[in-house]
Structure formats: structure tokens, C-alpha cells
Amino acid sequence: MKSVAALLLVGMLILWTELPAGSAWSCPPVRYRCMMQNPPNQCLTNRQCPPYKKCCPSFCGRRCISNPSYPPLISV
Numbered sequence: 001m002k003s004v005a006a007l008l009l010v011g012m013l014i015l016w017t018e019l020p021a022g023s024a025w026s027c028p029p030v031r032y033r034c035m036m037q038n039p040p041n042q043c044l045t046n047r048q049c050p051p052y053k054k055c056c057p058s059f060c061g062r063r064c065i066s067n068p069s070y071p072p073l074i075s076v
Helices: 002-016
Strands: 053-060 061-066
Touching: none
Parallel strands: none
Antiparallel strands: 053 061
16 A cells, blocks of 8 residues: 555656757757736746747847757658
């Protein structure tokens, strides 16, 4: 019974993590910020972004950005 509870706990922790699957890159630094008090955000967490994109602070608000070193997908 204890092993089932531990397995459920581990499963819940995995689901709640905010780590993007298969990537360990971080958001680029933002050098300048806009003067808007509450800039519009395209996203708040990585889960709100499409695959292979991350929710990062940008010049004015947060937005989903791609990893610059990620190779482009080639469709045939």
C-alpha cells in the first residue's frame, strides 16, 4: 500500500513540474524594458506555449520564444 502511495506522489510531482520536455536552454537576457506599467503577456508559463518554445520575458511582456540553436524541422 505504501508503494502505491509513493508511486502516485511521484507521478503527481512529475505532472506538476514546469520543465520543458527534452530541453535545458534558458531564456535570453533582456537588456531593455518598455515603460508600460502592465505590459501584455502572451504567456505566463511554458505550458501555454507550443512545443519547443518557452515562455520568456521579452522587451515588453512575456512571450513564447524558440531556442535559437534548435535545428529547423524539414518537411518532406
